[in-house]
Amino acid sequence: xxxxxxxxxxxxxxxxxQQYRVGEVAEVTFVGANPRTSAENATEHNFLTVExxxxxxxxxxxxxNDASWDTRFYWTKGYFGRSNVTIEWHIPPGTELxxxxxxxxxxxxxxxxxxxxVSIPFEGTSSAFEITxx
Numbered sequence: 765x766x767x768x769x770x771x772x773x774x775x776x777x778x779x780x781x782q783q784y785r786v787g788e789v790a791e792v793t794f795v796g797a798n799p800r801t802s803a804e805n806a807t808e809h810n811f812l813t814v815e816x817x818x819x820x821x822x823x824x825x826x827x828x829n830d831a832s833w834d835t836r837f838y839w840t841k842g843y844f845g846r847s848n849v850t851i852e853w854h855i856p857p858g859t860e861l862x863x864x865x866x867x868x869x870x871x872x873x874x875x876x877x878x879x880x881x882v883s884i885p886f887e888g889t890s891s892a893f894e895i896t897x898x
Contacts (some may be wrong), residue, residue, distance in 0.1 A: 774888030796849030
């Protein structure tokens with residue numbers, strides 16, 4: 765796995781918009797790695813989460829993940845070992861208005877000289893965006 769110059773795994777290449785409405789699709793693209801590397805490593809159970817910010821607890825809570833019908837995970841293999849991951853969230857009816865973000869979890873394979881390849885975890889996070897009624 766490799767990254768573009770001046771980028772690291774999990775960096776955002778195409779950011780989400782600032783606002784969405786129910787029924788729209790929030791989309792973000794990250795510098796990614798081959799998902800098989802994560803599948804071989806059982807420490808992470810999700811490739812993605814959609815999280816809602818809660819003012820009361822000043823924290824983020826998972827509301828969707830890669831097992832949800834409303835999320836999509838697209839891995840695009842590029843040239844020279846580079847790849848991108850695009851995550852879509854098809855915002856369903858009944859979604860609470862508020863502030864959300866999308867997170868990506870992965871592993872990249874690194875092969876040190878004269879050694880076996882190792883799997884290294886990484887994550888990426890979109891900017892926060894708002895689900896509004898307007």
